[in-house]
Amino acid sequence: MLEIKVKTFQELTTQELYDLLQLRSEVFVVEQDCVYQDIDGKDQNALHVIGFKNNKVVAYTRVFKPGDYFTYASIGRVVVDAKERAHKYGYDIMKASIEAVKSHYNETQIKISAQTYLKRFYNTLEFHEVGEEYLEDGIPHIGMVYKG
Numbered sequence: 001m002l003e004i005k006v007k008t009f010q011e012l013t014t015q016e017l018y019d020l021l022q023l024r025s026e027v028f029v030v031e032q033d034c035v036y037q038d039i040d041g042k043d044q045n046a047l048h049v050i051g052f053k054n055n056k057v058v059a060y061t062r063v064f065k066p067g068d069y070f071t072y073a074s075i076g077r078v079v080v081d082a083k084e085r086a087h088k089y090g091y092d093i094m095k096a097s098i099e100a101v102k103s104h105y106n107e108t109q110i111k112i113s114a115q116t117y118l119k120r121f122y123n124t125l126e127f128h129e130v131g132e133e134y135l136e137d138g139i140p141h142i143g144m145v146y147k148g
Contacts, residue, residue: 002051002059002089004096006104009044019057020050027079036137038077042069047104049097051080051089058084059093065105072111072145073101094125098146108148116140 007016024038045068051059058081064074075097080089101107114122116133119142127144134141 002053002087002092004059004093005050005052006063006096006100007048007050009046009048012048016048016050016057020048020060023057023060023081024077024079027082028077031082032139034137034139047100049093049100051093051096053084053089057081059089061093061097063097063100063104066107070111072109073105073107074111074113075101076112078112090121091125094122098125098148102148108146110146110148112144112146113141114144116142119144 012020021039028034028038029036042064043062046062046064049061049063050057060077060079061075062077064076066073068074069076075094078090078094080093098110101110110127112122112127113136114127117140119129122144125146127146130143130145
C-alpha cells in the first residue's frame with residue numbers, strides 16, 4: 001500500500017529531499033542513461049507528491065501552479081522505483097498529483113511534458129496529446145493536457 005504525502009519544499013525533511021533526489025537520479029539519469037541537470041532550481045517552487053512504501057520513497061512527482069512552468073498548472077518528474085512498477089503506483093501518484101493541483105491551486109487544467117512511450121499511460125488518466133513530438137534531453141516527448 002502506498003502512503004502519499006504532499007509537501008512544499010520547506011516542509012520536506014532533509015531525508016525526504018535526499019531520497020526523492022536519489023530516486024529521480026536513479027531513474028532519469030542512470031536507468032534512462034540521460035545526462036541532464038535534474039536539480040534545476042525549480043524544486044523550491046513546487047509541491048512535492050511523495051509515495052512511501054514501508055517508509056521508503058518509491059514514487060514521486062512535483063507539481064507547479066499555473067505560470068510557474070507552463071500557462072496551465074503542471075506535473076513533472078513523474079517517477080516510480082523500477083522494483084515497484086508492477087504495483088501500478090504510477091497511477092496512484094498521478095491521481096494524487098491531479099488532486100493536489102485541484103485542492104492546492106483550484107485548477108482543473110494541467111499540462112505535462114510526457115515521454116512519448118508513456119502516451120497510453122497518460123491517456124488512461126485523461127491526458128490528451130497537444131502539438132508535435134519533440135526531443136527533451138535527447139528523449140522523445142509530447143505535450144499533453146488534462147482538462148479535468
